[in-house]
Amino acid sequence: MNIIKLSAIDSTNLYLKKMASESNLENFTVVVAEHQTKGRGQMGTKWTSDRFKNLTFSILINIKRFKIEEQFYLSMAISLGLLNVLKGQVKVPVFIKWPNDILAVKDKVAGVLIENNIGGSFIKQSIVGIGLNVNQENFSNELENVTSLKILTGHTFNLDELLLKIVNSIKKFVQFIESNRLQELKKLYIESLFKMNKPSMFIDKNNVIFLGKIVDVDKNGRLVLELENETIRKFNLKEIKFANR
Structure with a gap:
């Protein structure tokens, strides 16, 4: 090495x-x-x-x-x-x-x-x-x-x-x-993902706070969330973060 x-x-x-x-x-x-x-x-x-x-x-x-x-x-x-x-x-x-x-x-x-x-x-x-x-x-x-x-x-x-x-x-x-x-x-x-499948509060790039849970990461590395209404949304890096930890 x-x-x-x-x-x-x-x-x-x-x-x-x-x-x-x-x-x-x-x-x-x-x-x-x-x-x-x-x-x-x-x-x-x-x-x-x-x-x-x-x-x-x-x-x-x-x-x-x-x-x-x-x-x-x-x-x-x-x-x-x-x-x-x-x-x-x-x-x-x-x-x-x-x-x-x-x-x-x-x-x-x-x-x-x-x-x-x-x-x-x-x-x-x-x-x-x-x-x-x-x-x-x-x-x-x-x-x-x-x-x-x-x-x-x-x-x-x-x-x-x-x-x-x-x-x-x-x-x-x-x-x-x-x-x-x-x-x-x-x-x-x-x-090994933090908060995988656990309902958590997130904040998006427009400072909108919402509840969702991580259900997957797609082939492009985007975070896949299931929202309260059971719809699925995908987020790139810096488009979303945890509202609190």
């Missing part, structure tokens, strides 16, 4: 993307930074992290003949890989919050950003950025509903050991895609 360690960088995703464009990198090459100055989340959000205390890293993933319309399966594999490791580290329930955040009970402990390089009708390669709150105990007041492994357990974690566990776990779930076990992968993902 090729692991590149940096003391500080603006973004591990940007660094790895540049490297991949300039040379032929080994699959599952990892770039990990002790400090990331411009970490990014979904849809342009920021990921902030204290120096030396957390895991901020990116993984290069190449999947042969990976069709564009199947790209959300990689999101499933990454979140399941993370979840699989975290379940063994904490004693509280952990979930995937659609599309690929990881929650411990109801607080965010990890986030994922996937950037794909497209060629024709296939994804040539993916850069997967992951931020995991590990040993940080204090967070900005601007951040709500966040936690870390140390807050949850009281233990200080070895970052290098944890990184290896996560990358190996992600490899295991990426194999579901490589062996075309997509429905099996989706079943595991659906079973």
Whole structure:
């Protein structure tokens, strides 16, 4: 496994993307930074992290003949890989919050950003950025509903050991895609979703609050909700969020 360690960088995703464009990198090459100055989340959000205390890293993933319309399966594999490791580290329930955040009970402990390089009708390669709150105990007041492994357990974690566990776990779930076990992968993902099949309050992009329950995620990664009147609606990222947790 090729692991590149940096003391500080603006973004591990940007660094790895540049490297991949300039040379032929080994699959599952990892770039990990002790400090990331411009970490990014979904849809342009920021990921902030204290120096030396957390895991901020990116993984290069190449999947042969990976069709564009199947790209959300990689999101499933990454979140399941993370979840699989975290379940063994904490004693509280952990979930995937659609599309690929990881929650411990109801607080965010990890986030994922996937950037794909497209060629024709296939994804040539993916850069997967992951931020995991590990040993940080204090967070900005601007951040709500966040936690870390140390807050949850009281233990200080070895970052290098944890990184290896996560990358190996992600490899295991990426194999579901490589062996075309997509429905099996989706079943595991659906079973791990936060608030799956539980009536919950949501708020849409127009600030309308409504009751619904998650019943599925479609092939394009859209969240499928059943409303009070039993109609079905589908939502893309940033079109909907939980009204409260």
